[in-house]
Amino acid sequence: MDLTIQRMHAIFDSGAINNELWLGQSRQRAFAKLCEIMGWLGAFDYALHSSIVDHMIAVDALFNHASPRQVARYREEALRLRKVYAFGCTEVGVGTDVRNVQTQVTYDRKRHCLVLHSPSPEACKCWIGNALRAAQVVMVIARLMVDGEDQGHHWFRVKIRKRENGRLQEGVRVMACDPKGGIHANQVAAIRFDQMELPVDALLQRHAHFTPKGVFVSDLPLGDRFIHSLKTFLQERLLFMAGIRHSAGLAAHLGYRFARHRLIHGAGGREPLLRQPLFRQRLYAIQLKALALKYLEQAVRKRFEAHWAQPQRRKELHLLAAQNKSVGAWLGIEVIGLSRELCGSQGFHHYNQIVTQRMDCEVANTFAGDSSVMAYQIIKDALARPRFVGSTPTNLGQWVEAKIVSQCAEADGYTHQQAVGMAYARALDLIIQEVEGQRRLDSETLGDLIQVLRPPLHAWLDAGADSLSQHASQKQVVRLAGLLRPPRALVSAMIDKPDYIRQFTRSLYEEQ
Template sequence: MDLTIRRMHAIFNAGVINNDMWLGQPDESHFRALCEQIGVIGAYDYALYSSLVDHMIAANALLTQGSPEQVARYRDEVIQMRAVYAFGCTEIASGTDVRNLKTTVTYDPARHCLVLDSPCAGACKYWIGNSLYAAQVAMVLARLQVNGEDQGHHWFRVVIRDTENGPLRSGVKVMACDPKGGIHANQVGGLRFCQMQLNTDALLQRHARFTRNGQFVSDLPKNERFINALETFLQERLLLMAASRLGAGLSAHLAYQFARHRLTQAGPLLGNPLFRQRLYNVQLKALALKYLEQAILERFEAQWPQTERRKDLHILAALSKCIGTWMGLEVIAQCRELCGSQGFHHYNQIVTLRMDFEISPTFAGDNSVMAYQVIKDALSRPRFDRVAPCNPGQAIERSIVRQCRDAGDFSHPQAVGLTYARALDLIIQALEGQPLEPGLLRDLIAVFVAYLHRWGLAHDDEPCASIARIACLGDWLKPPDELVDAPIAKADYIQQFTRALYEDQ
């Protein structure tokens, strides 16, 4: 855990990534570089990735919800990570159902201060990264109570320690959320606030503030405050896609290298046609994630300045997050199997990636809930009532929308199916006009048969899993050399693992 925090400081001190690179910030032209760098970090060490993201989404809440004066005061602190931040959103009882969170901040007119409280066990902020030891500041999402009236969701900057790794301030308690199933080096904690007194300027004041005489004022109607408070999740979900895409690519690369080095009676394992079919399938999925991410990033970069398009971007972020983490985890799991018992060895990276990535479908919003948001949007704004679909993904989306209209509701399989169909549509659009290997688009579409066959997507011909095609995709998916330290990536992996048995005693 301490090493993770030291690495975070090194990364921020070197300017490798920071919140200035987010869309809407001064260095937004480097947003793709941010996604690439954070994806590489995620494939290398998912606990480090998640700890960095915890700081950055907390920082983004400050930068997007703070007044100009607050942003000026704390900007260097978050951009250069002079203080470690935690993101105090999730509660143990409600999880990603943030609308129903129970943490309260009550205005005390007699003392002209705010009182932060966890009124019940279910209100404890839980799974809060960086909070156990290091974080000095927690960005806390809570309901603001003024004169007995609920003023809705607001963000609060709460100092929980005066120094990194120092004692907690009065009014806050912390416990470890360990043991976890993965990301062991992310110091995840549970926080309880016990009538903790805050100054009124703890309230982020981009849209709300208290006057000197204690009057609460806001330029946002109450019904808009919840949606506004969740803006920070939009770009975070793209970072999950980046880590999943790089993690899937690394796993596919390791499985490919293993197949080249693993000898069978008939020669290298890569020569086995049945093995190649399985390997080619995971390579195609990893490649699909690459094109899906590219399509979504292009739309985010083009549309971010247009605030009226934020709903569209919200749906794209939800789609990116759930398809990216679902497919990424599938690829990692399948590569683990492709490498047999070597895939289960910690030093060979894949099983450790799988263990750490297991949390990704429930980070930043449960994947199923993300899919429900995608289908609800499709039902409220059908895209193909007046325009004919022009590819298989669009045709399936129209079919599912019509089914749901006839039934007056949607099912879980329909929500998941429509989300995969829209992802397929984005991938096909991303490949339009690009020079491709013959049959590659057909094979990429075939990957989606497993998710969309019940809505008519079929593929009669077996994808061409030739050694040449697999080698070509192996080159396209090859990760940075710095990511690869698994023994199975090298031809002498057997000697590496057995060396101790042959050393002179």
């Protein structure tokens, strides 16, 4: 963990990456290069990649929601990593369901200050990268309470330590989220705020502030404040995609190199494993999926670069980011897992990188938004705004999208599998457009690439194929749970208990 922070300082000192390279900032022309470098870092060390993203997401929240005066005050420390930042969004009780966060900041009129509080164990900020020892600043999203009225979601700059690795400020309790399944070198923590006193200017003030007389003022209607608070949840998903697609590409490369070096006994004597047709069939499919990730990332990034300055396109970009994130996670983890199998026992060895990448990237389906929830957002939009009314689809991805929309219209709803199919269909459409626009692949290779992406689409070639969704009644699920119930002695997981959140956060409430 300490080495990760040291590497972060070296990288930020070099100027190779920082938030100035994000879209909308002064060096946005280098955004493609930023994505490429972040991809390399993801393949090198996914924990380092995620730690850097954690800092930069927090800084993006500062830049998006702070007043010009506040940005000027904190800009250099954030850009140059003079202070390590953490991103305090997720809560243990609601995950990434940001609308229902419980953390509260209350205005104390008598003292003209703010009081930050976690009102229950469910409200503790959780899985907060960099926060365990290094972070001095946490960007916290919370509900602002003024004179007993909920003023909605706002961002706050909260200083939790005076110096890196220093003592916590009064009113802050932190515990490790270890042991984790992967990204062991990211200082992931849970945070409890206990009546922590903050200055009034801890509130980010681009759209809201308190007057010297204690009057709360906002130029955003109450109903718009939640949506506006989500502005920072877009570009991070592109950086995430860059990391996982490079990790998948590395794994596919190692599978290929292993097949060239590994000698087996063939008809003509010892020969490379790569000469075996059955092995090549497995490897080729993996390479095509890794290549699909590359073209998907490029297609989404280009649209972000072209349309970021157009506020009216922001919803479209949000859906592209969701699509990029969900399919990127699913396909990336699949490529890494299949590559591990290609290399046999050598693929299971830590120093051969692949199994380590697989462990680290397992978190990909969870952070930056749950992949399945991202797919639900995509299909909701597709049903609300059908793309192929009065027009004919021109490729398989578009055809499957139109088919799913038609099926859902008849059923007046959608299933999980239809949502997954829609995410893959739209991703395939983007990949085909990107490949055809670049003219980098011959028609046969493009056909093969499309073929390996057909399985997630296959159910929608038959309107009656999704019997699983129809049979997944609560009664049936409970029945199967009974058939699968393990011996009591085998179960030690906290989540087996209804009070698992209180068990998980216990150390935040114990007397010191």
